[in-house]
Amino acid sequence: MIDEILAFNKSFVEKHAYEPYLTSKYPNKKLAILTCMDTRLTELLPAALGIRNGDAKIIKNAGGVITHPYGSVVRSLLVAILELGVEEIMVIGHTDCGVQGMDGKKMLDKLMEKGISREHIDILRRSGIPLEKWLSGFESSEESVINTVEELRLHPLMPQDVKIRGFLMDSETGGLTAL
Numbered sequence: 001m002i003d004e005i006l007a008f009n010k011s012f013v014e015k016h017a018y019e020p021y022l023t024s025k026y027p028n029k030k031l032a033i034l035t036c037m038d039t040r041l042t043e044l045l046p047a048a049l050g051i052r053n054g055d056a057k058i059i060k061n062a063g064g065v066i067t068h069p070y071g072s073v074v075r076s077l078l079v080a081i082l083e084l085g086v087e088e089i090m091v092i093g094h095t096d097c098g099v100q101g102m103d104g105k106k107m108l109d110k111l112m113e114k115g116i117s118r119e120h121i122d123i124l125r126r127s128g129i130p131l132e133k134w135l136s137g138f139e140s141s142e143e144s145v146i147n148t149v150e151e152l153r154l155h156p157l158m159p160q161d162v163k164i165r166g167f168l169m170d171s172e173t174g175g176l177t178a179l
Helices: 002-014 041-049 073-085 104-113 118-126 140-154
Strands: 032-035 056-061 089-093 163-169 174-176
Touching: 002 118, 032 041, 032 073, 041 056, 041 163, 056 073, 089 140, 140 163
Parallel strands: 032 056, 032 089, 089 163
Antiparallel strands: 163 174
């Protein structure tokens, strides 16, 4: 699959097909969006929001959550605010999220089935990494969005003038519900 993607990319560049996507690194709408990596949202989310290339910084991960208060999500949002002019953040969860109800213990079992040794898992545990928690999901997409918004609003490094709001997107229709 990667070789096919590379062949397409070469053709894309040779045909100058990138030209309609040229923009600057500064988001036109001064907006950052934290959302899930769900494949259904790849085109649906921007289309449903009227977001075009160059309009917003979009940060995606499993569940659209903050797994550590000083991890890559918060860092990315702070860079977007402090260096790229972002003034508002939308946290967007969605219906039928694969992270909802995910069991950390079962995830560890799956890692071992994939050949990760118990020794490596134990080393991480002894290092203070709560693997079951880190690999767990959430019970409710709505609660996850509400908790993420609250965590961002209360974060000691988050500028108070940044507007932060949470939403749930219907993963079929793209409809938004404010939370």
